[in-house]
Amino acid sequence: MSKFNSLEDHATRRFRLAGKAYLEGGDPFFAPVDTLRREAAAAGRRFVSFANYDYLGLSTHPEVKRAAAEALEAQGVGALASRLVGGQRSLHTALEQDISRFLGVESTLVLVSGYLANVTTISHLLGSRDALFIDELSHNSIVSGSKGAVAQTVTFRHNDFDHLDFLLRERRERYRNVLIVVESLYSMDGDVADLERLIELKERHNVWLMVDEAHSVGVLGDTGRGLCEFAGVDPARVDLIVGTLSKSLASCGGFVAAKSAVVEWMRYTLPGFVYSVGLSPVICAAASAALRLAQEESWRVRKLRENAEAFVALAHEAGLDTGPAIGRGVAPILFPDSFETLAASQHLLENGFYVPPIIQIGVPKDQPRLRFFISAAHTREDVKGVIDCLAARAAVAKERPAAAGAALAP
DSSP states (O other): OOOOOOHHHHHHHHHTTTTTTGOOOOOOOOOHHHHHHHHHHTTTOOOEEEEEEEETOOOOOOOHHHHHHHHHHHSSSOOOOOHHHHHHOHHHHHHHHHHHHHHTEEEEEEEOOOOHHHHHHHHHHOTTTOOEEEEOOOHHHHHHHHHHSSSSSEEETTTHHHHHHHHHHHHHHGSSSSSEEEEBBBBTTTOOOOHHHHHHHHHHOOOEEEEEOOOTTSSSSTSSHHHHHHHTOGGGSSSSSEESSEEETOOOOEEEEEEEHHHHHHHOOOOOHHHHOOOOHHHHHHHHHHHHHHHHHHHHHHHHHHHHHHHHHHHHHOOOOOOOOSBBSSEEEOOOOHHHHHHHHHHHHTTEEEEEEESSSSTTTTOOOOOOOOOTOHHHHHHHHHHHHHHHHHHHHHHHHHHHHHHOOO
């Protein structure tokens, strides 16, 4: 008989394998950001977060807070049931229509989680005779959706659409339906998919295309309408656009946008929608207000772009590695190992910049990094300050081996 392990023992072992040892020198995660910010202000110190994806700087906008407060007072906190069985609020429909108009699509369905939007949509769309083609650097929500689908999953090299074309030529005829899933702006590397090429492949091979716009709404394109605007592609040529309300729209939840017939089918059958509570009226109101402000205060999209481009340019000047980031919203700085990444994160925190390390989870083990979310709310001083702080530390680190060598010289 095999040895019995308690759940506690199982969890302890799995946590150790996941990298618990990295926390022995201090835990850089789950920081109480509000407390740190308040304490820094009281002491006259700076506290600048590059860890929150408030891309347009709308999370504390008075009109967003006012809209949320008014919805709370008028309608209470929660939707209290699935919209299918418990009815919906007028705010749900209004938000869905607002998103549709903004993106230039026919119809939209909002859900309580952006992660759930990917998981439930992917697993719901495909059957046993179908296939799913995903980028090797897909977000975990896409990977989890693929694991929940009965369709076969095929992975192609990151942003390598020649490889995708080869795989489709080799395998397309084996399947009834094929869905390609990509991200628009990749959340760990800050690079973008070539939408024009994807559309060409989709139409030539007669497949469907789903684009995860989580990090690109409010970020890509002259007015922040995402990858389609950035690439100059009609949104009607993309079968599914999935996104989130938790980034540029400063709240939480997700959405699926598509042709009206597709969304109407999902409204009655999509498990993550039908069997989940409706989005809170408070969240709906806040997201709608943020979406309106994103359009009225269009300078925010420009300011975000300027800050992100400056971040990448200054990092390069300082000899820091930003990988393939294009300078739109997300940018990593790569380090040689996880312990160096942890040390750099701690150094920044000690100097008033909050940037938790990305190690073990979410990226390949040989590519640890600090990931920076750039916001329209950041100042040029914030951007230059954090790069200068990292560059100064890097210069000191380079001098240490030379100094040690000199001390050992005869």
